[in-house]
Amino acid sequence: MPDHPEPDHEPDNLQLVHLLRAVAVDFGLRQAEFATRNGMHPTDVRALICLLDAARAAEPATAGLLGARLGLNSAGTTAVIDRLERLGHVARIRDEHDRRRILLRVEPAAIRLGREFFGPLIDGVLRVLDSFDPAERDAVRRFLTAAHTVFASDPQP
Amino acid sequence: MPDHPEPDHEPDNLQLVHLLRAVAVDFGLRQAEFATRNGMHPTDVRALICLLDAARAAEPATAGLLGARLGLNSAGTTAVIDRLERLGHVARIRDEHDRRRILLRVEPAAIRLGREFFGPLIDGVLRVLDSFDPAERDAVRRFLTAAHTVFASDPQP
DNA sequence: GGCGATAATCTCGCTTAACGAGATATTACC
DNA sequence: GGTAATATCTCGTTAAGCGAGATTATCGCC
Numbered sequence: 539m540p541d542h543p544e545p546d547h548e549p550d551n552l553q554l555v556h557l558l559r560a561v562a563v564d565f566g567l568r569q570a571e572f573a574t575r576n577g578m579h580p581t582d583v584r585a586l587i588c589l590l591d592a593a594r595a596a597e598p599a600t601a602g603l604l605g606a607r608l609g610l611n612s613a614g615t616t617a618v619i620d621r622l623e624r625l626g627h628v629a630r631i632r633d634e635h636d637r638r639r640i641l642l643r644v645e646p647a648a649i650r651l652g653r654e655f656f657g658p659l660i661d662g663v664l665r666v667l668d669s670f671d672p673a674e675r676d677a678v679r680r681f682l683t684a685a686h687t688v689f690a691s692d693p694q695p
Numbered sequence: 696m697p698d699h700p701e702p703d704h705e706p707d708n709l710q711l712v713h714l715l716r717a718v719a720v721d722f723g724l725r726q727a728e729f730a731t732r733n734g735m736h737p738t739d740v741r742a743l744i745c746l747l748d749a750a751r752a753a754e755p756a757t758a759g760l761l762g763a764r765l766g767l768n769s770a771g772t773t774a775v776i777d778r779l780e781r782l783g784h785v786a787r788i789r790d791e792h793d794r795r796r797i798l799l800r801v802e803p804a805a806i807r808l809g810r811e812f813f814g815p816l817i818d819g820v821l822r823v824l825d826s827f828d829p830a831e832r833d834a835v836r837r838f839l840t841a842a843h844t845v846f847a848s849d850p851q852p
Numbered sequence: 853g854g855c856g857a858t859a860a861t862c863t864c865g866c867t868t869a870a871c872g873a874g875a876t877a878t879t880a881c882c
Numbered sequence: 883g884g885t886a887a888t889a890t891c892t893c894g895t896t897a898a899g900c901g902a903g904a905t906t907a908t909c910g911c912c
Contacts (some may be wrong), residue, residue, distance in 0.1 A: 546838075551824040555817050557839040560721040561715070563744070564846035570766060579898075602860060609727065614896045616862055621898095638860040638907045651722065660712050662845035667708040670834065675707065677831035678838045681823065682714040688819035689721035707868075759889060769869045773891055778869095795878045795889040 558685060572655050577625065584608055585618050586627065586652065589644050600633070601640045627651075715842060729812050734782065741765060742775050743784065747803050757790070758797045784808075818831065 566580075573583045588607045592599040598625065605615030619642065622628035629647035633639040723737075730740045741809035745764045749756040762772030776799065779785035824832065837846040 551815075551821050554832070554835055554839065557717070557818055557836070558820070559722065561746075561839055561842045561846060562719040563741075564717065564843060565719040566723055568846055581898080584720075586718075587789055596853080601862095607879095609724070610773050611900060612861065613901080617898070619876080629794070634907070636860085640861065659845055660709075662901095663712055663715070663842050666838065666841035667711060670838070671721060674831075674834035674837075675711065677827065677834040678711055679714070679826070680831075681835045682711065683825035685718045685820050686714060686721060688816055689725055690726060692730060738869080757889080758891095767869095769873060769890065772871080772891080774869070793879070793889085797890065 568659065571651075575655075576651060578621070580617055581608065581610075582621055582627075585622060586644060586648060589628070589642055590649070590652075593644065598633070598639075598641045601642065604642065616650075622648075725813075725816065729809075731799060735778070738765065738767075738775055739778055739784075741787075742779060743801060743805060746785070746799055747806070747809075750801065755790070755796075756799045758799065761799065779805075 569582045571582050572578075573580050585604055585608060587680065588604055588689075589599045592603065597603070601615055601619060604618070605612060608615070608618070613646045619628060619630065619640075621629060627645055629643045629645060631643055633641050667678075670678070726740050727737045728738045737810075742761055742765060745761055746756045749760065754760070756771055758776060759769075759773070762769060765772070765775070769777065776785060776787065776797075778796070780787060785799045785801060786801055788798045788800055790798050822837075
């Protein structure tokens with residue numbers, strides 16, 4: 539529900555915000571397409587992305603963390619993991635240091651599946667970025683960082 | 696599922712793609728937050744956004760078009776409209792030119808609700824954009840346009 | 853070193869979003 | 883004017899996610 543906020547800005551800039559939103563919507567649709575194409579649900583795909591992000595950041599990917607990131611309660615989290623495990627995309631591993639916890643490992647087959655689908659899309663964007671000079675790339679980075687900061691800030695009261 | 700695609704690009708650019716994805720995810724979370732805060736479901740919010748986009752583009756917002764954009768079948772589409780109508784956010788209007796069709800009008804109260812929630816967020820992004828010079832704005836526009844083109848292109852076989 | 857409090861995950865039952873199939877009403881084609 | 887095509891809705895079913903509570907493991911305290 540994007541329409542014009544408070545007044546008094548360049549109208550061109552508002553158009554950029556609309557573009558950003560359109561990209562976000564596109565991304566969601568692609569995620570959903572990848573999901574149905576592989577017998578999954580959008581939430582399952584979000585879960586895989588979340589687990590890969592955690593792996594990249596070297597965070598321990600526990601069931602609880604996953605549920606928190608996805609906004610699911612514990613029952614829903616268990617269900618997501620069950621589905622992913624049944625498809626062979628994720629393995630449950632008891633944490634030997636704290637045996638209450640379940641660590642989640644994304645299987646290589648799932649990573650390959652994601653790369654097949656998203657690789658060409660990412661490559662398309664990268665090809666455009668390669669044609670940018672450093673100042674332009676920096677402008678993009680500052681814009682995205684600002685958007686990330688604004689949209690990720692803690693919920694309003 | 697974002698990880699490294701084919702090789703041979705600036706690693707900094709890949710980081711920009713990750714940032715873009717993060718923003719898309721943030722946006723989805725905010726959408727979900729707005730939904731639950733107003734007794735709706737994420738799909739309902741996506742429907743409202745879709746209807747407002749159609750209004751801005753001066754397209755006729757029919758039930759069928761809405762369902763197609765959301766990827767729902769006709770039963771699901773009817774259900775979404777029922778929920779929005781029950782909350783008073785949308786009105787069903789018979790198209791007098793083709794009396795099979797239902798036109799959908801977003802009520803002003805719903806628009807106000809969206810502006811209250813998303814206005815400050817949009818404003819935050821606009822404030823940053825106002826500090827950009829025209830060349831930087833153009834870089835952002837080209838980047839977003841490219842991403843939109845890549846992500847919105849027709850489904851792969 | 854054992855005991856209650858806390859934490860992490862799972863089980864059960866329920867609500868309901870979305871699906872498939874088919875009904876209904878309106879328009880377009882020949 | 884009758885039949886095909888289109889737009890929406892109804893009905894019954896599946897399963898995603900929730901709330902409540904059970905289960906198992908760890909930690910702090912005396």
